[in-house]
Amino acid sequence: MSDIDEVAASDLDAESGDEVTSRDESVAPVETQARSVRWLDAWGIFALVLLVGTVGMALLGPLFAPEPVGQTIGRPYDTETGGWLGTGAVGRDIWSEMLHGGRRIVLAPVVITLLATLVGTTVGALMAASRSANRVLRVLDVVAVLPGLLVLLLMLYRFGDSLVVVGIAVVLVSAPYIARYMRSVAEPVLASDYVLQARLVGEPRLLILWRHVLPNLTGPVLADAALRVAGTVYVVAAASFLGFGPPPPATDWAVMINEGAAGATLNANAVVAPALAIAAFTVSLNLLGDRLAARWRAV
């Protein structure tokens, strides 16, 4: 190995975050490095590009859309008129609709999942640390058995169809699962020797949760949240698909699928384009979630 190679190798060593100084543990860090590199493999990069693409399209799309929202430009389901994707249900330009209709599908699930994760993780960590956790758990179990879609539809009927209601319903339905999961992940951390050491010097319970337990839950929380955003996308999309979508003429990808289905044989783009966009977003989240989980396990 030449001198230059050696320098490069040692640089790599420093950058990969495993500052291995002593040589007497070479085996374990080697494996850690192998794993920490693996998380951005070809699929990881693919997922990242896909995610940035769909999120960028959803957030910035409305600025670049050739036609305003709800603008009819020609015959329905026509591949000749309109942008490169042709026209959809009421003769609207599919490409413009795609650019307008992403915000709700991309942004709402992220915000809703953040809320659900915040609530679920807090409850889960507190349950792990408290002695009366079992009673809370029973209540959560009751909530958890309610079918998600049913709760969503009932709440939409009762409180009106708005995104806020969808959000509350999703938080209500998914928080118990998150809490249960976080409780089971937090328990071994709480039983660990370093938490015992913290107790031996008199650190209060809440400080232990904040200082030692939550940081060590970051990996599972991130991995779970990434997968959960994908799940929430489908809930929001399902609500839109079932008619609880944005008020017309506003649209989103799920509404487009619903409307486009009727003319799918005339212009398949009306269904395929929004379906692909939703799939790209959720699949990239799933792929990244898996990789995040692997990476945090390895550290």
Next chain:
Amino acid sequence: MTVSERSTNSAVSISAVAVPPQVAMRVSGLNVTARTTGRAVLDDISVAVSPGLVTGIVGESGSGKTTLLRSLLGAVAPGLDASGRVELVDGESATELLGASSRRLRSIRSHRIAYLSQDPGRSLTPTMRIAAAIGERLPAGLARETRRAAVRELLSSVGLPSDDDFLRRYPFALSGGQAQRVALARALATSPDVLLLDEPTTGLDVVTQADLLDELKRQHEATPRTTVIVSHDLAVIAQLADHVVVLRHGEVVESGPCVETLRRPSHLYTRQLVELCPDPLGPQLDRRIGDAASADPSDPELRVRGLVATHRRPRRAPVVAADGLDLDLHAGRCVALVGTSGSGKSTIARAIVGAHRPDSGEITVDGTALSPDLDGRSSADRWRVQMVPQDPTSSLDPRRRVGRAVGDVVRRVGSVSAGDDVDAAVARLFIQVDLDPSLMERRPGALSGGERQRVAIARALAASPSVLLCDEVTSALDVSVQADVVRLLRTLVDEQQLAMLFITHDLGLVHDIADEVAVLHEGSVCEIGPVDAVARSPEHPVTQRLLAASPSLAKELEHAEQAASITP
């Protein structure tokens, strides 16, 4: 006459009855490098594994000994690249294992090379009964009764009961020694040509270890089989191996006939390993220790009276860790608590610090009684008794920089004097435990095992305790690091007048650190006294058994020498 000749002779004399043909293995020019960094894990290794003999591979952690052993299976860990040759040599024909197809490797691993891993608890599938675990290794298509009989035979050949009740057991109902024997029976079920043993006794306590080593010796004498054993413990290697290979940083430092090499090591590193090997019967190195053993007028710093503590386990009988245990610790003195593993030593330490609620008993520190429950103790009470747990990997928060971990304690205890900042106090603690303060910014994952354990000690000291409980603190460390940590702890006892309880299963360490040794048996102290006196003339049978089972390199080499001189 050299050892190898002796063993070859015995092999020849038995080979008339022995079944397996003599198969050797040959490693030549083996290089293993980490793919991402290009660092060499093994550097141009050439080793000849002689047929029918036991080859021992010795090295500290990171020496590449496990990587070498796995390469004999044709296995390379993910992230590593291997080049060179690893061959299975059967008479004239040689089979290359590196880069062989996975189908071929599977067939070789299931019929010809057997591997026994370090942790018996994890090598057995937890949902499989013993009969099934061993039976699945037998050839397919056997009749049910034949298979049962074969399993029974295998079990009794490794010294285990073979009744129906035992066959129906699950791995969780086995002791560590039994589990390792079952794993051995599994490995032998296919009557492999080559047996690879990866630290087979490391997870076991001394008595069980001695039993298993005897078993392995007996097996080998009955059926000489080409065997490779990896261990960090020279005393283990000396008991079994004919040849020894000493590895360091991925290079072969020295190799040769076992006894010769260990008696007269030609390389400095081998000599160091031999000298550092803990020996229960060796002389006490540090004369200061044990001087004040007899005179003891002061009141004890920690007094434990009538401690009863049970460790309940799901679906198994509870372990009675302490059953009326009495113990006194004095300032500036160290008591070693010795007992077999699973005897509940850790539970005793946890009961004293309040992490495990005892059933009854009284714990007083400097005359004040402590609440049995940690939540019932004031912060000041907690600070007086600190503990250093066994495994520094799990006792340090992986996400917290070690300087901050120690700083947390400094800040909480308020052991910082006015006009002094926390960082300076932490740096002083680091220096006190021989750690470079520049390591404060690291996370535990970026420290070596020895460094982590020093951080754990520094954190315990940050609370300014008067009593320090050390629970098997050296069991996860290499011998060279182990010696340093033991020296450090003794210095702390002397300089800070700590009252220390040093829990260990390794009698070899005891006289380097402790003034007194207390032997634990069935929950109470069966023998206590100055270390030298107990080591020289143990009174209780348990102590005698522990001493006899303790691996001692000097003893083994002497035996081997005697045996060699008797053999014509």
